[in-house]
Structure formats: structure tokens, C-alpha cells
Amino acid sequence: DTGVSQDPRHKITKRGQNVTFRCDPISEHNRLYWYRQTLGQGPEFLTYFQNEAQLEKSRLLSDRFSAERPKGSFSTLEIQRTEQGDSAMYLCASSLGTGRNTEAFFGQGTRLTVV
Amino acid sequence: AQTVTQSQPEMSVQEAETVTLSCTYDTSESDYYLFWYKQPPSRQMILVIRQEAYKQQNATENRFSVNFQKAAKSFSLKISDSQLGDAAMYFCAYRTSTSGTYKYIFGTGTRLKVLA
Numbered sequence: 001d002t003g004v005s006q007d008p009r010h011k012i013t014k015r016g017q018n019v020t021f022r023c024d025p026i027s028e029h030n031r032l033y034w035y036r037q038t039l040g041q042g043p044e045f046l047t048y049f050q051n052e053a054q055l056e057k058s059r060l061l062s063d064r065f066s067a068e069r070p071k072g073s074f075s076t077l078e079i080q081r082t083e084q085g086d087s088a089m090y091l092c093a094s095s096l097g098t099g100r101n102t103e104a105f106f107g108q109g110t111r112l113t114v115v
Numbered sequence: 116a117q118t119v120t121q122s123q124p125e126m127s128v129q130e131a132e133t134v135t136l137s138c139t140y141d142t143s144e145s146d147y148y149l150f151w152y153k154q155p156p157s158r159q160m161i162l163v164i165r166q167e168a169y170k171q172q173n174a175t176e177n178r179f180s181v182n183f184q185k186a187a188k189s190f191s192l193k194i195s196d197s198q199l200g201d202a203a204m205y206f207c208a209y210r211t212s213t214s215g216t217y218k219y220i221f222g223t224g225t226r227l228k229v230l231a
Contacts, residue, residue: 003159004159031217033218033219035221040223041223041224042121042206042221042224043160043206043221045219045220048217056218091160093160095217102148102150102165103150103162104162104219105162106159106160107159108159109159
């Protein structure tokens with residue numbers, strides 16, 4: 001396993017369109033996170049899964065955002081009716097939730113540009 | 116709610132010199148984890164070093180070490196013998212150990228420039 005994989009790496013979309021991003025975590029990791037990062041800022045938490053259960057969602061995640069993790073494996077993040085303010089890097093991370101294992105491994109991100 | 120503050124937007128260091136990046140955090144919890152992550156330009160974020168709050172001993176990883184002051188809620192990163200490859204954004208992060216809430220909270224980052 002080569003790490004957390006995100007697809008696509010870049011996405012340009014017109015305002016109002018829907019987009020979907022995919023994240024494949026490290027295979028044995030049961031925890032999966034989505035973050036959003038804008039230029040010059042730190043990652044902002046969006047949502048967190050433990051296995052297939054979505055345990056926490058940020059208030060930043062409006063109704064236009066939805067995330068799923070069917071069968072506790074890969075995850076998708078969908079943004080409906082995109083707005084220019086959605087332009088950002090979307091980061092996925094995973095971790096192994098046992099004992100005091102704490103390191104989150106990050107993917108390379110999906111850069112979204114809404115025009 | 117927990118917060119993480121990095122007050123140095125940018126730092127510079129001469130190659131082979133030592134630099135310290137600052138981080139403070141706010142929490143009411145007693146057990147938690149602190150991290151420093153490195154994000155090189157256009158590359159993915161990688162873990163530099165981790166500290167468990169219940170451990171008094173400061174963590175070290177080769178040229179990287181931390182100064183963890185729990186009472187002061189301070190967690191600084193020292194990079195010794197700086198190398199050109201250390202140039203990156205550095206993010207301080209906090210994670211609770213409370214069951215059910217495992218999100219990481221990041222600071223705004225410090226951009227480190229290494230001068231040859």
C-alpha cells in the first residue's frame with residue numbers, strides 16, 4: 001500500500017456544477033478525515049468517519065456538501081451547486097484507530113477551482 | 116473548543132543553523148496529542164514529530180525536537196542543522212484522546228525558508 005490516494009488531483013468546474021472527489025485510505029485504517037485548505041491557511045476540519053459511520057461534521061459543511069464511506073473503505077466527498085468560495089484544496093487523511101496510534105496520513109489533495 | 120495558534124507566519128534560517136517554530140494551544144483536557152506536520156510546496160503533508168501530553172519527556176526525532184510546556188500550553192519545534200529540504204509550511208496540530216472525537220485541529224502554519 002502506497003499511502004492515501006486522492007482522485008482527481010485537480011478539478012476545474014463551472015459555478016453551479018456538482019463535483020465528486022474520491023479518497024482511498026491506507027487499507028487497514030478505520031478512521032478517515034476530510035479537510036479543506038485555502039491558500040496560506042491550515043487545514044480546516046470538514047468531517048470524520050470511523051469505519052462507515054460519519055461521526056462528526058463541521059458546521060463549515062453546508063447542506064451542499066455530503067460525504068460517504070460505504071463499507072468503511074474508500075470515501076467520496078460531493079459538493080453540489082459549487083460556488084467560487086468552494087475553491088480550495090480538499091485533503092483526505094486516514095489513521096489507524098487502535099491503542100494510542102495517532103498519526104494521520106494525508107493524501108496529496110484535490111485542488112478545486114470554481115470558475 | 117480547542118484552538119491552535121501559530122504566531123509566526125514566516126521564518127528564515129541559514130543552512131546548518133537552528134530555528135524554533137512556536138505553537139500555543141488552548142484546551143481544558145488533560146490528555147491529548149500534539150503534532151508538527153510538514154507540507155512541502157505542492158506535496159502532501161507528512162508527520163515530523165508527535166508528543167503525548169501525559170509524557171513529560173520532550174519528543175525528539177533526529178534533528179527535530181520539541182519543547183512541550185503543558186502548563187503554559189506551548190509546543191515549539193526546534194530544527195537543528197537546518198537543511199534546504201526543510202523548507203516548507205509547518206503546521207502544529209492538536210488531537211484529543213477523548214473517545215469518539217478524534218479530529219485534528221491545525222494552526223495556520225509557519226512558512227520556513229532555508230537560506231543557502
